[in-house]
Amino acid sequence: MSQLISRSDLTAWINALLAEYTVIAPTKVDSLALYQPVKRADDIFMDFGITALSPKEWLFPPTETLFTITTQDGTMKLEAPPLDGKNLIFAIRPCDARGFRLLDKVFLAPPADTHYAQRRQNTTLIGLACSKALPQCFCTSVGGAPNDASDVDVLLTEVEEGYLVNIVTEKGQAAVAQAKLIEKDVTPPSPPNLKPVSTEGIVEATLRAYNDDYWERLADRCTHCNVCAFVCPACYCFDVRDHINQGKTERLRCWDSCQAPGFTRVAGGYTPRPTKGARLRQRFGHKLLYYPQQYGDLLCVGCGRCIASCPVNIDIREVMEDLQKLGVKSVSARA
Amino acid sequence: MSLLAPERPITNPFLPYLATVKGVTQLTPDIKLFNLELDDPEVREGFDYRPGQFAFVSAFGVGEAPFGLVSLPHWKAGVEFALRRVGTVTRALHDLEPGAKVGVRGPYGNYFPLEDYRGKNILIIGGGIGMAPLRPVIRTILERRPDYGDLTIINGARSPQDLVFADEFDSWATAPRTRLELTVDRGDDNWSGQVALIPSVVQELKPSPANAVAILCGPPIMIKFTLARLKELCFADAQIVTTLEAKMKCGMGRCMRCNIGDKFVCADGPVFTFEQISHLLEPF
Numbered sequence A: 001m002s003q004l005i006s007r008s009d010l011t012a013w014i015n016a017l018l019a020e021y022t023v024i025a026p027t028k029v030d031s032l033a034l035y036q037p038v039k040r041a042d043d044i045f046m047d048f049g050i051t052a053l054s055p056k057e058w059l060f061p062p063t064e065t066l067f068t069i070t071t072q073d074g075t076m077k078l079e080a081p082p083l084d085g086k087n088l089i090f091a092i093r094p095c096d097a098r099g100f101r102l103l104d105k106v107f108l109a110p111p112a113d114t115h116y117a118q119r120r121q122n123t124t125l126i127g128l129a130c131s132k133a134l135p136q137c138f139c140t141s142v143g144g145a146p147n148d149a150s151d152v153d154v155l156l157t158e159v160e161e162g163y164l165v166n167i168v169t170e171k172g173q174a175a176v177a178q179a180k181l182i183e184k185d186v187t188p189p190s191p192p193n194l195k196p197v198s199t200e201g202i203v204e205a206t207l208r209a210y211n212d213d214y215w216e217r218l219a220d221r222c223t224h225c226n227v228c229a230f231v232c233p234a235c236y237c238f239d240v241r242d243h244i245n246q247g248k249t250e251r252l253r254c255w256d257s258c259q260a261p262g263f264t265r266v267a268g269g270y271t272p273r274p275t276k277g278a279r280l281r282q283r284f285g286h287k288l289l290y291y292p293q294q295y296g297d298l299l300c301v302g303c304g305r306c307i308a309s310c311p312v313n314i315d316i317r318e319v320m321e322d323l324q325k326l327g328v329k330s331v332s333a334r335a
Numbered sequence B: 001m002s003l004l005a006p007e008r009p010i011t012n013p014f015l016p017y018l019a020t021v022k023g024v025t026q027l028t029p030d031i032k033l034f035n036l037e038l039d040d041p042e043v044r045e046g047f048d049y050r051p052g053q054f055a056f057v058s059a060f061g062v063g064e065a066p067f068g069l070v071s072l073p074h075w076k077a078g079v080e081f082a083l084r085r086v087g088t089v090t091r092a093l094h095d096l097e098p099g100a101k102v103g104v105r106g107p108y109g110n111y112f113p114l115e116d117y118r119g120k121n122i123l124i125i126g127g128g129i130g131m132a133p134l135r136p137v138i139r140t141i142l143e144r145r146p147d148y149g150d151l152t153i154i155n156g157a158r159s160p161q162d163l164v165f166a167d168e169f170d171s172w173a174t175a176p177r178t179r180l181e182l183t184v185d186r187g188d189d190n191w192s193g194q195v196a197l198i199p200s201v202v203q204e205l206k207p208s209p210a211n212a213v214a215i216l217c218g219p220p221i222m223i224k225f226t227l228a229r230l231k232e233l234c235f236a237d238a239q240i241v242t243t244l245e246a247k248m249k250c251g252m253g254r255c256m257r258c259n260i261g262d263k264f265v266c267a268d269g270p271v272f273t274f275e276q277i278s279h280l281l282e283p284f
């Protein structure tokens, strides 16, 4: 027996959730699908495929105040903003939810990042299984699946009669308290088939190809537009800077990208990664070598956003394939 | 799930300690020594660190940047940084007068394993501002002089005015079994010392690698040629130690700016032996 919610009861449930949570869900903003806070269930755009940006920004915002700096009667005070609101991300894709698992390893390791940790603790993830795959999708090759429930609190799967409701965690249990669920014998649809991408030995292959001129060749067409980093649910490079606005001084954290030419430039002008090749090697080195060595997973969930967004068609699947071939070539050349 | 549900509220790791500028000493035309007192007495008491570690100093409204700690905690006389006026943060800090408020976040990173160097001859080579993080190393050895073998200090700078910690030279040079070699690239009318580049001084001096550790810090070009001279003298990579600099935004291995391949200057360093450096994937 499975738990099921009808389409009309889903609407009622979402409207009930709105009383308790800030509900962040896919909406249509001009021609783009984006996760935004909604006011009512009708605002939600369910046929979104994949959103232009991942919902990463709701736990790790593009710009956030780490603390404000105020001086009153000669006394300086540093204060972090309160982050106690309860959020619920509705219809998050399994790949994007897996992105949070990857960010958790970075931001929740001691000393935990208070901003991320508080938002993480106060956010419930209601997943939506994918009924079809897009050409750029490859989640199954990097540890995920279109119906993977392991990183969400509740997983919804669309069926003819409405949505199957798989409650995964206690947080999920609390969120469905107000949902009208019915027990029914429904066979879940089989997930879409994805074209596999080989990741076998990719960590070693990246290391072997480290000093190959491949990176400069690949980077030749990169425009360092930074889009690949900003759309990615797993990228987390950031900048910390002060900002004064109308007499208010704040220390901000902002998204950054390792593809930006000045990313590693130190005071005085020295830049350890002066070429586009060195910077692109940092991007793929981080995803395929450094992060896996440190945390055990590839820093990619196969959402395909960078592939779809890159203006010059740099494709991580092709990069992995190239690296594997290069590795083999250099090994056989040495033998 | 325990990480997600802390029992007590966790403290924001980006919040610096407030500190007051107590003293500012002009060390060279572009380097000032800042003496800071941490405002909270409890924090001040507990602020422990070792030679080689660093902390972020905030000029509020401008930003923060990482700098090597150049004092020792048991002096109980404030936290000191030697800052060269070179970027936006150091320019703002240089404009501060005693009494001004700054932020201190740290300490971070590893340190020179001075305990392991007991009984060894120590060769310290510093170029320009590179001498600053070596000052607490020298002072530690001088405070525990019997624990160490011969101490040789080579301190070089562009000109006599650019030598940092000049007011401590006498006490260094007169310590037992200690030799101080000062050198400049260009002398002036008052300079009677050596005019030579650091690598030539090393070549001339021929320090023995036997039971020795060489600690070097300075601009990349100086490191490169000094390293070559030390190797000619048969110093092994594992016997030569340095501290690396990198752009940093967090100090916690997260902002992804200071990694050199798979190693983080902030978390795996900043102190590395050249043996470790020889395994780094990227140039630094």
Ligand code: SF4
Pocket (backbone or CB within 6 Å): A221, A222, A223, A224, A225, A226, A227, A228, A229, A259, A309, A310, A311, A312, A313, A314
């Ligand atoms: S999206 Fe493409 S062009 Fe833009 S920085 Fe990334 S790899 Fe380069």
Ligand code: SF4
Pocket (backbone or CB within 6 Å): A228, A231, A232, A233, A234, A235, A287, A299, A300, A301, A302, A303, A304, A305, A306, A307, A316
């Ligand atoms: S496919 Fe691209 S955007 Fe998506 S997780 Fe992987 S690297 Fe990031």
